[in-house]
Amino acid sequence: MFQAGAPSHLELFDPKPELAKRDGQLPPADLLKNYRAAFIQPDSALLAPKYKFNRHGQCGMELGEILPHTGSIADEICLVRSMQTDAVNHAPGQILMNTGSEQFGRPSFGAWTLYGLGSDSENLPGYVVLTSAKGTSGGASNYGSGFLPTLYGGVPLRSTGDAVLYLSNPKGVDAAAQRASLDTLHELNRQSFGAFADPEIAARIEAYEMAYRLQTSAPELMDLSSEPQHILDMYGIKDVSTPGYARNCLLARRLIERGVRFVQLFHEAWDQHGNLTKAIKTNCQDTDQASAALVKDLKQRGLLDDTLVVWGGEFGRTPMVQGGNDGRDHHNRGFSMWFAGGGVRKGRVHGATDDLGFNAVSDPVHVHDLNATLLHLLGFDHERLTYRFQGRDFRLTDVHGHLVKGMLA
Numbered sequence: 001m002f003q004a005g006a007p008s009h010l011e012l013f014d015p016k017p018e019l020a021k022r023d024g025q026l027p028p029a030d031l032l033k034n035y036r037a038a039f040i041q042p043d044s045a046l047l048a049p050k051y052k053f054n055r056h057g058q059c060g061m062e063l064g065e066i067l068p069h070t071g072s073i074a075d076e077i078c079l080v081r082s083m084q085t086d087a088v089n090h091a092p093g094q095i096l097m098n099t100g101s102e103q104f105g106r107p108s109f110g111a112w113t114l115y116g117l118g119s120d121s122e123n124l125p126g127y128v129v130l131t132s133a134k135g136t137s138g139g140a141s142n143y144g145s146g147f148l149p150t151l152y153g154g155v156p157l158r159s160t161g162d163a164v165l166y167l168s169n170p171k172g173v174d175a176a177a178q179r180a181s182l183d184t185l186h187e188l189n190r191q192s193f194g195a196f197a198d199p200e201i202a203a204r205i206e207a208y209e210m211a212y213r214l215q216t217s218a219p220e221l222m223d224l225s226s227e228p229q230h231i232l233d234m235y236g237i238k239d240v241s242t243p244g245y246a247r248n249c250l251l252a253r254r255l256i257e258r259g260v261r262f263v264q265l266f267h268e269a270w271d272q273h274g275n276l277t278k279a280i281k282t283n284c285q286d287t288d289q290a291s292a293a294l295v296k297d298l299k300q301r302g303l304l305d306d307t308l309v310v311w312g313g314e315f316g317r318t319p320m321v322q323g324g325n326d327g328r329d330h331h332n333r334g335f336s337m338w339f340a341g342g343g344v345r346k347g348r349v350h351g352a353t354d355d356l357g358f359n360a361v362s363d364p365v366h367v368h369d370l371n372a373t374l375l376h377l378l379g380f381d382h383e384r385l386t387y388r389f390q391g392r393d394f395r396l397t398d399v400h401g402h403l404v405k406g407m408l409a
Contacts, residue, residue, distance in 0.1 A: 001249070001265045001267070001287075001291055001294075001309070001310065001311045001312075002094075002097075002098070002136070002142070002264060002265060002266050002267070002310075002312070002313065003267055003269075003270050003283075003287070003311065003312060003313040004090070004094060004133075004134075004135075004136045004137065004138075004266055004267060004268035004269075004270065004313055004314065005090065005137075005268045005269055005270030005271035005272075005313060005314075006090070006093070006270055006271060006313045006314055006315045006316060006317060006330060006331075006335075007270045007280070007283070007312070007313050007316070007317075007336075008270075008272060008276065008280060008316060008317035008328055009081070009316040009317065009334070009335045009336040009353075009357060010049050010316075010317060010319060010328070010357045011049055011050050011051050011064050011066070011276070011280050012063065012064040012066070012067055012280075012284075012336065013063060013064065013079060013081060013336035013338070014081050014334075014336055014353055014357050015049070015053040015062045016049060016319070016353075016355065016356060016357045018355035018356060019046060019047075019048055019049060019319055019355070019356050019357055020048040020049055022046050022048075022356070023046060023047065023048035024045050024046065025045060025046050026043055026045055026046070027042075027043065027046055027319065027320060027356065027358070031356070031358055031359070035333075036088065037088070037318060037320070037329045037330065037331070038088050038089055038329055038330040039273070039322065039329050039330075040318065040320060040321075040322045040329045042320070043320075044318075044320040044321050044322065045320065045321050046319055046320055046321070046356065047319065047320060047321035047325070047328065049064075050276060050277045050280070050326075051064045051065050051066050051281075052064075052065045053065065054071065056071035056072070056074035057071070057072075057073075057074030057075035057347060058075055058347065059074055059075055059346075059347030059348070059349075061074040061075075061077075061079060061347065061349060063079075064284075066280065066281050066284040066285075066288070067284055067288050068288065069288045069289045069291070069292035069293070070288055070291060070292050070338070072292055072296075073292045073295045073296065073340065074347060075346055075347040076295055076299070076304075076340050076341075076346055076347070077295070077338045077339060077340045077344075077346070077347070077348075078338065078339045078340070078344040078345050078346070078348040078349075078350060078407050079336060079337075079338045079348070079349050079350070080336060080337050080338070080339070080350045080351055080365050080370075080404075080407065081334075081336045081349060081350070081351050081352055081353060081360075082334060082350065082351025082352060082353060082360035082361075082362060082363050082364045082365050083312070083315075083316070083334070083335045083336060083337050083351075083360070083365050083366075083367075083370070084332065084333060084334065084335075084360050084364050084365065084366045084367070085097065085314065085315050085332045085335075085366070085367045086102065086332065086367070087102055087314065087315065087332060088315070088330050088332050089330065090137035090138070090271070090314060090330075091137040091138045091139075092138075093314030093315050093330075093332070094136055094137055094138035094142055094314045095138045095141050095142060096314070096367055097312075097313075097314050097367055098110075098138070098141075098142040098143070099141065099142070099144075099146065099396075100367070100368065100371055100395075100396045100397055100398055101398065104141050105141075105146050105147065106146045106147075106394075107144070107145055107146035107147065107148045107152065107387070107396070108141075108142060108143050108144055108145070108146070108153075108154065109262075109371065109374070109396060110127045110129075110143055110154050110262040110264055111127065111143075111144065111145045111146065111148050111152040111153055111154070112148075112152075112375075112385060112396045113127070113261060113262045113378060114126045114127045114152045114261050114262055115148050115152045115385075115387065116378070116380055116385050117261055117378065117379070118261070119259065119260065119261040120259030120260075120261065121258050121259035121260045121261070122259075123217035123258075124217055124218070124221065124255065124258055124259070124260050125154075125155035125260065126152075126260060126261045126262065127143070127152065127153065127154045127155060127260070127261060127262040127263075127264075128154065128155055128156075128157055128255050128260050128262070128263050128264070129143045129154040129155065129156040129157070129263075129264050129266065130156075130157055130248040130251060130252065130263070130264070130265050130266070131156065131248075131265075131266045131267075132243065132244050132245040132248055132265070132266070132267045133245070133267045133268050133269040133286075134268040134269065135266055135268055136266045136268050137268065140154075142264075142266070143156075143264055147387065147389040147390075147394070148387055149199040149200065149202070149203045150200060150203045150207075151199075151202070151203040151206055151207070154262075154264060157218070157222070157251075182208055185208060186205060186208065189201055189204060189205045189208075190205070193205070217258075221251070221254055221255065221258065222251070224237070224240035224247070224250060224251075225240055227240070227250065231250070231297070232250075234293045234296065234297065235247075235249055235250050235289065235290045235293040235294075235297075236289040236290055236293070237250060237290075244286070245265070245267050245286055245287050245290055246286075246289070246290035246293075248265050248267075248290075249265065249290035249291065249293060249294045250290075250293075250294075250297075252265060252294060253294055253297050253298060253301075253303075256298070256303060256307055257301070257303070267286075267287060269283050269286070270283055270313055272317070272327055272328060273322050273323050273327045273328070273329065274322065274323025274324065274326055274327035275323070275326060275327065276323075276326050276327050276328060277326055291311055294309065295309055295340045295341070298341060299341075304340065304341040304342075305341060305342070306341075306342065307341045307342055308339070308340075308341055308342025308343070308344070308374065308377050308378065309339065309340040309341050309342070310337070310339055310374070311337060311338045311339070311340075312335075312336070312337030312338065313335075313337075315330055315331055315332040315335055316331045316332070316334065316335025316336065316357075317329065317330070317331050317335075318330070318331040319331075319356045319357050319358050331358075333358060333359050333360065334353035334354075334357060334358060334359050334360040334361075334364075337370075339407065342377050342378075343377045343408060343409050344377065344407055344408065344409060345406070345407055345408060345409045346409065348406070348407070350363055350365070350404070350406045350407055351363035351364060351365060351406075363404075363406060365404050365407075366400070366401075368397045368398070368400035368401035368402075369400075369401055369402050369403075369404050370404070371396050371397050371401060372397050372401030372402060372403055372404075373403055373404040373407055373408070375396065375397075376403055376408075377408070382395060382396060382397045382401050383395065383397075383401075
């Protein structure tokens with residue numbers, strides 16, 4: 001569940017009483033050594049957290065008061081407060097988080113997963129992408145296959161109309177004519193593959209066949225009318241035909257039930273350079289209930305133990321103010337993400353930032369460390385899941401990454 005735009009850890013996940021006490025003061029000079037923000041001057045005044053924090057669950061996890069539903073699953077999640085990344089702007093940060101590199105052209109985490117594990121679904125793509133709000137600044141690079149065969153890339157499903165464009169047959173083309181034309185095309189592609197052994201030809205053959213199967217499976221998947229009312233209420237869905245984040249969360253559960261290997265939700269709405277107090281509350285109203293509902297729904301169906309759930313964005317927000325007195329800039333030195341299921345340690349807070357929420361000072365977790373750990377949870381050694389391209393073996397973590405044992409159950 002990728003919360004693109006960078007949620008503020010200081011309002012949501014990382015309580016800072018000292019930051020509240022020092023509201024309006026300048027940050028310590030030694031804190032700003034070699035620091036670069038995206039837009040503001042580093043010596044902008046400190047900004048107190050806009051919301052209070054409450055304790056939740058038997059673990060006593062502290063979360064922002066605008067996340068009551070996430071609070072209800074506190075005993076199921078591992079909250080990492082010491083995330084770090086190299087990027088300071090959205091597109092590079094998103095691409096780094098999703099591909100292990102700030103540069104275009106690398107396979108996404110989902111593509112690596114599908115390459116390594118395959119998919120249990122015969123009638124749906126192995127890697128499905130659902131978007132709400134504005135999509136992502138990083139675009140399709142966030143879910144692309146990079147130098148892996150295109151078969152492993154994410155397939156976006158549309159929230160209105162046909163799930164995939166041009167999925168319906170045009171007028172005058174019946175099922176028999178379509179099957180005959182596909183069989184002919186398949187034979188031509190098979191001959192080409194036999195001559196050249198180009199993996200892209202194999203991917204094209206599979207794409208045509210998958211599209212054919214999607215004509216029946218996708219409409220059934222996207223039709224939520226069969227879901228009982230109490231499930232719709234749990235996700236906060238008032239109208240099953242209305243697109244949005246809550247509907248995508250329920251679709252994610254349905255995709256997982258149908259054997260899809262990797263489901264990725266993108267919701268870019270968290271870039272609060274100004275109007276923070278109102279906008280971040282709206283963001284939570286749009287996402288908090290459904291995010292928690294997905295975890296609960298997976299658990300009650302016996303799917304959570306072998307499904308890894310990830311919630312977070314590309315970086316966090318500055319303790320310093322932007323936009324008058326109600327905004328925060330991009331911040332990469334310390335931020336928060338949470339995880340559930342799939343072998344993560346329950347009811348756990350891992351790592352910490354300093355008293356101002358500026359630097360990760362305890363058990364820092366770089367993006368490369370996170371990816372190494374997530375791959376471990378999926379059954380991989382991140383140093384051995386490789387693909388040879390342009391004369392060398394590439395991997396998601398490149399030459400970096402260490403296992404974060406504190407996140408593991």
